[in-house]
Amino acid sequence: MKKLKNYFKITVLMLFLLPKKASAQHNMAGMSGMDRSDTSGHMNMQINSGYSLNLPMNRDGSGTAWLPDAAPMYGIMLHSGPWMYMLHGNIAPRFTSQDFTGKGLRGGNKFDAPNWFMSMAQRQIGQKGVFRFNAMLSADWFTEGGNGYPLLFQTGESWKNVPLVDRQHPHDLFSELAASYSYSFNKKTDLSFYVGYPGEPALGSTAFMHRPSALANPDAPIGHHWNDGTHITFGVATLGLRLDKFKIEGSSFTGREPDENRLDFDKPRFDSWSGRLSYNPTQNWALEISHGFIKSPEMLHPDENVNRTIASAIYSKAFNPNQLFNATLLWGLNKYKGHDGENSALLEASYRLHKLELYTRYEWLQKSREELNLDEDLYRENTLFLVNALTLGLNYDLFYIGKIRIAAGGQLSAYHANNRLDNLYGKNPFAGEVFLRIYPGLMKMK
Secondary structure (H helix, E strand, O other): OHHHHHHHHHHHHHOOOOOOOOOOOOOOOOOEEEOOOOOOOOOOOEEEEEEEEEEHHHHHHOOOEEEOOOOOOOOEEOOOOOOOEEEEEEEEOOOEEEEOOOOOOOOOOEEOOOEEEEEEEEEEOOOOOOEEEEEOOOOHHHOOOOOOOOEHHHHHHHHOOOEEEEEOOOOEEEEEEEEEEEEEEOEEEEEEEEEOOEOOOOOOOOOOOOOOOOOOOOOOOOHHHHHHHOOHHHHOEEEEEEEEEEEEEEEOOOOOOOOOOOOOOOOOOOEEEEEEEOOOOOOOOOEEEEEEEEEEOOOOOOOOOEEEEEEEEEEEEEOOOOOEEEEEEEEEEEOOOOOOOOEEEEHHHHEEEOOOOEEEEEEEEEEOOOOOOOOOOOOOOOOOEEEEEEEEEEEEEEEEEOOOEEEEEEEEEEEEHHHHHHHOOOOEEEEEEEEEEEEEEEOOOO
């Protein structure tokens, strides 16, 4: 409990250091329109995307991925001269207990505080260009330690040369340092170029930390490395072309996932590639399908390459400024040479009504013996083990500190897996957690 209190004190101190007021010098470059039609008195603003003068910023997800135009935006906006700045973040001081009924051998308990912070700066260049810079940081290494936090059936990356299993790895201190430039030929055609060290290639949907349907859940999906495994890539370059409601992109990037030193910059390799087709048919939908070849992603298995295919649909609907619904449907496939393909499917949703937010997540995955680090003598067949996970949770805003919201919440997760795993996990283990959520308020976008 003492450690959790210290996390909370540090968090509040950091948030108080954020600017509370925008500069008095406002420049409207990059704003396509603004009015005061909101009866609450809040300024309604429509601000252009960092990748097109002809799209709203609501469409910007992680990397260059698209969200629906109706997606909510949480953040603090500032202006200075021709520059527009955005600050965003999420911190969850909590107690989590995986397998709290003690049915198996692989659970764990922890006081911790998963977190991430993001800043963005952009400005218009000439009449048709936009320049943007993104920086994303995470203090996971300090709050979670090198081996991350307990999360049943989670896999991916390593600690002290041992695979991380039933734990979510910490994210790097520098999770994104990226710059982009886009040029609008006309209202329906844009060309964009994005480089990052680290950054995110055009592969998969918007990463879970930035999906509106996942913001209230402190845990990563256990299919994290079927969709988000390349969201921190040390060396990436992406070229994108938008044609009205479609965008086609191609990336060259480093396939190796971040190493165990979460505070350094890994070697850029540019040995992998990906392509993505995105389509937003209406303001409420964002659809994508993508494929990539990832060379030697895992440090412990340097000879294994992955072919990854992902398709997703994200939906956002605002019934009014205080009633929001967001949902994501996601499928991913990892294919290793000489092995059967490993599938992952996710359905998550959130519903916000004033200060209350309800959320859920269901996952269905096929995880291999190697993924779960199972003893070869006990599990001789190269079987794919089915895993099901269902989470129900809520959080409620308690009070505001300036533009920062403090919410309290909790969630319960139930797992059902192949019965051959009962000796390790028990039959149908449960996990739960209680947490505070510290995050910026909702921006009133037109």
